Amino acid sequence: MYSNLENSEIGLSEREVRLNSRKKNRTKNKSNLVAAIIDDEHPECPKPPKKKKKMTGPLLTKDEICISNGVEEVDQSESVESTKKEDNQAVVNIDGEYLECPKPSKKKKKMKGPILTKEEICISNGVEEEDHSESVEPTKKEEPPGTGFTILEEFKVNKNNKVFRVLPTWLAKPSVISCDLSNNKMPITGLNGLDKFLHDALKRNKIEYFFPVQQQVIPWLLESQQQFFRPCDMCVSAPTGSGKTLAFVLPTVQALWRQSVRRLRCLAVLPVHDLAVQVYRVYLSFCAGTNLQVALISGQASFYDEQQLLVRKGKTGQYLTKPDIVVCTPGRLVDHLQRTPGFSLKSLRFLIIDEADRIMEEEHNDWLFHVEKAIGLSSEHLVAQKLSQPWEKYVQKLLFSATLSQDPEKLTRLGLFQPKLFTSVVSAEPTDNTSQSHHFIGKFTTPAELTEHFFKCPPMLKPLAVYYLLKKFKYRSALCFTNSRSATHRLCELLKQFGDLKVAECSSEISKAPRDKLLKEFSTGKIDLLVCTDAVSRGMDLGVVDCVISYDSPKYVKNYIHRAGRAARAGRPGTAITILTDSEMHGFHKLLGMAEKKNVTPLDMQVEDFEIYEEQFRKALEGLKNTVKEEIHTKIVQHDRARQKRGFNPRSKVGKVVSTKFVKRHGNNFIKQPSH
Numbered sequence: 001m002y003s004n005l006e007n008s009e010i011g012l013s014e015r016e017v018r019l020n021s022r023k024k025n026r027t028k029n030k031s032n033l034v035a036a037i038i039d040d041e042h043p044e045c046p047k048p049p050k051k052k053k054k055m056t057g058p059l060l061t062k063d064e065i066c067i068s069n070g071v072e073e074v075d076q077s078e079s080v081e082s083t084k085k086e087d088n089q090a091v092v093n094i095d096g097e098y099l100e101c102p103k104p105s106k107k108k109k110k111m112k113g114p115i116l117t118k119e120e121i122c123i124s125n126g127v128e129e130e131d132h133s134e135s136v137e138p139t140k141k142e143e144p145p146g147t148g149f150t151i152l153e154e155f156k157v158n159k160n161n162k163v164f165r166v167l168p169t170w171l172a173k174p175s176v177i178s179c180d181l182s183n184n185k186m187p188i189t190g191l192n193g194l195d196k197f198l199h200d201a202l203k204r205n206k207i208e209y210f211f212p213v214q215q216q217v218i219p220w221l222l223e224s225q226q227q228f229f230r231p232c233d234m235c236v237s238a239p240t241g242s243g244k245t246l247a248f249v250l251p252t253v254q255a256l257w258r259q260s261v262r263r264l265r266c267l268a269v270l271p272v273h274d275l276a277v278q279v280y281r282v283y284l285s286f287c288a289g290t291n292l293q294v295a296l297i298s299g300q301a302s303f304y305d306e307q308q309l310l311v312r313k314g315k316t317g318q319y320l321t322k323p324d325i326v327v328c329t330p331g332r333l334v335d336h337l338q339r340t341p342g343f344s345l346k347s348l349r350f351l352i353i354d355e356a357d358r359i360m361e362e363e364h365n366d367w368l369f370h371v372e373k374a375i376g377l378s379s380e381h382l383v384a385q386k387l388s389q390p391w392e393k394y395v396q397k398l399l400f401s402a403t404l405s406q407d408p409e410k411l412t413r414l415g416l417f418q419p420k421l422f423t424s425v426v427s428a429e430p431t432d433n434t435s436q437s438h439h440f441i442g443k444f445t446t447p448a449e450l451t452e453h454f455f456k457c458p459p460m461l462k463p464l465a466v467y468y469l470l471k472k473f474k475y476r477s478a479l480c481f482t483n484s485r486s487a488t489h490r491l492c493e494l495l496k497q498f499g500d501l502k503v504a505e506c507s508s509e510i511s512k513a514p515r516d517k518l519l520k521e522f523s524t525g526k527i528d529l530l531v532c533t534d535a536v537s538r539g540m541d542l543g544v545v546d547c548v549i550s551y552d553s554p555k556y557v558k559n560y561i562h563r564a565g566r567a568a569r570a571g572r573p574g575t576a577i578t579i580l581t582d583s584e585m586h587g588f589h590k591l592l593g594m595a596e597k598k599n600v601t602p603l604d605m606q607v608e609d610f611e612i613y614e615e616q617f618r619k620a621l622e623g624l625k626n627t628v629k630e631e632i633h634t635k636i637v638q639h640d641r642a643r644q645k646r647g648f649n650p651r652s653k654v655g656k657v658v659s660t661k662f663v664k665r666h667g668n669n670f671i672k673q674p675s676h
């Protein structure tokens, strides 16, 4: 009535008034429909008009009805055709007008609409994605109001319990090795099974006691060789300088020396030439007085010379193996397997992988694959071998490192046979009382005799800090690690300028022969300080080292462990000091956290203490400038000569441009201050 009055006032015709009122109703109903979509669980149903209107427009499709009831997705192909009123079904026309509102029924009624699939029901219940890790249990039937569909089952979602990582038994129950070398000694006469000539060799090398790793590993290996069945493989993770080399050299020599057959039966693989030389020397020393032949193939000699060491031709023309034991680097080994005729691993009994984590990380030329292929580790071979000579033909893999991965996934790649783990990385207390299983606390351990410190220092004063440390603590034999070859060179040149230290540098830039000479000089005490890169950090046994200084913070935790491990070897005391700038502090402590090391303490020293050497430092810096100039000049001359040899004129325009570029590149690198 009022609307009629209003409309008549503005002068509308009766037909226009009717249309307007219909429009208003439509908007009202649409807003109710939106409310219903927003609130999925409690669809707000618009109040039905008092009078039932006869439906004029086409019916809504099924999915439109579902949307109004909170169901977001349904099969588009199906439509609701029924014009009948259902108790639980909203009847709506195309304009969204509700012709009848559904009332929630108390009684369960037989479903008349199409049955929803499980997915559709899940969606309507708010479960958007099916989680496979969760179990779904059906519960009692329920019919949500206004759906128009009878839901047969409702789903209850139960969360599964958290899955904990379980280590394989051999990793969970290792044999524990003590890190304390000085308090866990055993006289060499106390270990049975070693022949007299080995005892003599030990005495010759001034070894009277066995260290913990040797006490455990040597008897286990000797025993494993006595068994009739296939010997188990072995993994050893023991601190740096704890005597791992002797732990594999003694039992392998003992196992091989009695048999006069000349075949390659032991292969020791090391990541780099320097380490291979070291192990080769130990084998030579302990094979003295036996018929055993040892060969080194690490790329130091020419390929032809190495071939002569490995094989010879017999009278009948067939190839014969010369050495019983070969110490090698992985790359060179693969070269010989592929290119040296007659070089065979078919008689191999021991495959020793020293610094195993490093070798496995680098995977030189997929060397293990080639070795296994050459050994013939396929299953048919194994069966054939077992039938012919049951115990002798199996290859026993022996892995050693101070930072051996105890990640089962990495270790499985090595195809170990029933491995036995010896490690020093375990907690004091077993995880449960019933079993002997150990909980791994940190990744790596350092020798008990090692004292570890860090020292905060401004970058420009770092070289002075190195000099001060040597003077204050009177270290006669120290190693100083940097992170790059150029930093090694700069620091070495600067420290030489102080004039009262015997300083030398060692990095991969120095070729093999001079490097061997240099390391020998350092081991015999002819050099006070050896500035070096991480090329010397792993496995190198450099005699008595009082202190290891990390001039640059180590990049990885393994670097830190191996650097520090050049000191405090064989039960001797030693110190490791890391010099840190403000910006390096955080990263370094993060590394220590990863290794769960809590024994690295700040060094009790002040930067102000360096003042006494300030004048000397200034002079050294001046001296460095002149050295740099001379070096750049020498480099340019060398470069020009090399160009001349190749037929270029160094004085030509092109030559000058190249020379300038060369100076920029090398000169700038060199002139940079020794600290960062």
Ligand SMILES: Nc1ncnc2c1ncn2[C@@H]1O[C@H](COP(=O)(O)OP(=O)(O)OP(=O)(O)O)[C@@H](O)[C@H]1O
Pocket: 206, 207, 208, 209, 210, 211, 214, 238, 239, 240, 241, 242, 243, 244, 245, 246, 401, 402, 538, 539, 540, 541, 565, 569, 570
């Ligand atoms: N029982 C022993 N008594 C005295 N010295 C020993 C004994 N065993 C080994 N050594 C000496 O200890 C030093 C370190 O030994 P080795 O190089 O085998 O250590 P490592 O455990 O392999 O260390 P890294 O992990 O750094 O390679 C060597 O100089 C070695 O001669």
